[in-house]
Amino acid sequence: xxxxxxxxxxxxxxxxxxxxxxxxxxxxxxxxxxxxxxxxxxxxxxxxxxxxxxxxxxxxxxxxxxxxxxxxxxxxxxxxxxxxxxxxxxxxxxxxxxxxxxxxxxxxxxxx
Numbered sequence: 001x002x003x004x005x006x007x008x009x010x011x012x013x014x015x016x017x018x019x020x021x022x023x024x025x026x027x028x029x030x031x032x033x034x035x036x037x038x039x040x041x042x043x044x045x046x047x048x049x050x051x052x053x054x055x056x057x058x059x060x061x062x063x064x065x066x067x068x069x070x071x072x073x074x075x076x077x078x079x080x081x082x083x084x085x086x087x088x089x090x091x092x093x094x095x096x097x098x099x100x101x102x103x104x105x106x107x108x109x110x111x112x
Contacts, residue, residue: 002066006059013052020044036105043105046098053088053095060085 020041027033027041034040060082064071071078089095 002062006055006062009051009055009058013048013055016044016048016051020048036108038102038105038109040105043102046093046101049092050095050098050102053085056085057082057089 023033023041023044027035036042060078063078064082067076067078070076071082073079093101
């Protein structure tokens with residue numbers, strides 16, 4: 001069950017990242033993709049980064065759990081995966097800031 005959950009979250013993150021990249025490419029080519037708003041390039045990128053970084057941290061944390069006490073030892077690659085994954089939640093905009101950006105776009109689109 002853990003592996004299925006890990007795979008599902010990682011797959012969702014990859015799909016959202018691809019969608020954001022496609023939206024950016026379309027926007028740069030001058031096509032009708034808005035820059036702002038919940039369907040805009042900025043929101044899609046923020047959502048993709050949020051979901052993908054949290055999926056990576058979840059998967060790395062579960063991998064450490066699967067390894068048990070060995071998961072924290074430097075001899076096993078999962079301890080570095082967890083450290084690196086946590087960094088992705090912080091770098092290039094913390095996930096808490098991204099949540100605020102996304103919420104602002106949702107509220108703006110709703111007219112609030």
